[in-house]
Amino acid sequence: MRRSMVRRLSVPALALGLLAPALAACSDEPADLVIYSGRNEDLVDPLLDKLEEELDANVEVRYGDSAELAAQILEEGDKTEAALFFSQDAGALGALSKEGALKALPQPTLEKVDEAYRGGEGDWVGVSGRVRVLAYNPEKVPTPPDSVHDLTDPEWKGKVGFAPNNASFQAFVTGMRVLEGDDAAREWLKDFKANSPKTYESNIDILEAVDSGEVATGLINHYYWYEKAAEEGEDKLTAKLHFLPGGDPGGLVNVAGVGLLKGADAKEAGYAQKAADFLLGQEAQTYFAEETFEYPLIEGVAPVKGLTALDSLQAPKINLGELDSLKETLAMLQETGLV
Missing domain, CATH: 3.40.190.10 (Periplasmic binding protein-like II)
Structure with a gap:
């Protein structure tokens, strides 16, 4: 045993x-x-x-x-x-x-x-994969943005949920550092914070906030939506998922x-x-x-029925082994006041 x-x-x-x-x-x-x-x-x-x-x-x-x-x-x-x-x-x-x-x-x-x-x-x-996505409330957001870079625009002020202490969010930030460089990642984090995003403890909390309309959109992993849909019924969910196109860093596959x-x-x-x-x-x-x-x-x-096929995603091309610099990512999150 x-x-x-x-x-x-x-x-x-x-x-x-x-x-x-x-x-x-x-x-x-x-x-x-x-x-x-x-x-x-x-x-x-x-x-x-x-x-x-x-x-x-x-x-x-x-x-x-x-x-x-x-x-x-x-x-x-x-x-x-x-x-x-x-x-x-x-x-x-x-x-x-x-x-x-x-x-x-x-x-x-x-x-x-x-x-x-x-x-x-x-x-x-x-052995298994997950995708970073935008969960969004279609009653609040008829058309979700196609890039995390859009989330620093004034129209999204106070409307975005995220979990800064969550490992998946930190992996996303590390991916942005690898893809776009530390200076660009730091600037995005500063602009993102200045846009007053709402902080949550977990992906689950973000999804519930989006579903209730507490926030218009949020940064999560895809499987939380499917988990909730299986538990409660897809027809009971208001929130929907948007898979970011064009190799956007917000669409990281880990x-x-x-x-x-x-x-x-x-x-x-x-x-x-x-x-x-x-x-x-x-x-x-x-x-x-x-x-x-x-x-x-x-x-x-x-994959589970309804999930976008992995080979059809426009995920960023990145060496996943390079997501190892967590210490530097955490230092950057602390520097920019997000943790």
Whole structure:
């Protein structure tokens, strides 16, 4: 039976170099595979139960923030108990890749996923995708803007919701820095703040505010809308989604992904590899499509009905591994007064 330990860790604390103590195991029974998971336990715990059944092994999962766990892995080095890192975003995987903490993945594993959604060094691979979108209230906004740069115009003053402490918003800002440079990103953040956007704790809060008309539009990940539609019925939602065109930085496609950690013994590494392949298999990819409403990343598994096809999106072209500079992004958000 798998034992999971939940530990909520602070992204700002990580960025400032305040590392948490090593995570401790919850049981004296040794695990065949230890996974450090930056994915939310509520979202992926049922899937990882299936993984344990598939492996017929004792799997222990330790939960936390992806960026914090990446720092923890680097702190632990070869002494880490983890053999697999399951990250919420590509940036944390990119950080480990740059430090040489990940093992090369077999080519058959890598080739299951388009090269845009895997590490350039061949040492991590995306397992599910998400898109940054504008949620908008058509009663307030008949025609949503096609760029996040439009949101600094006077007509949007006080009408935009965002979650500055949310990891996905911070990844978007990092993406803008990579795509347009630090000076341009800093200027956008200053102009955005000057336009009095409304601050929320989470994507869910933003979507509810848009749906009620509290704000006209908001910056979220796509799957929150589909989650709410599944729970309440699409006909009950006023809010709609707008996928930004033209490679706009606001339309960033990010991935959750996995990497195998160096230092694991042969048995642990074998289980970790099987786990990676399981997450890229039909069952897991269908789970991501139908249960978490993310984009599956392998051929042959379709996204949830009504979701714009991944290959038809006009997402910005970016090396997702370069989303690793969270510390610089947080410093910029603090400098501009958004956090």
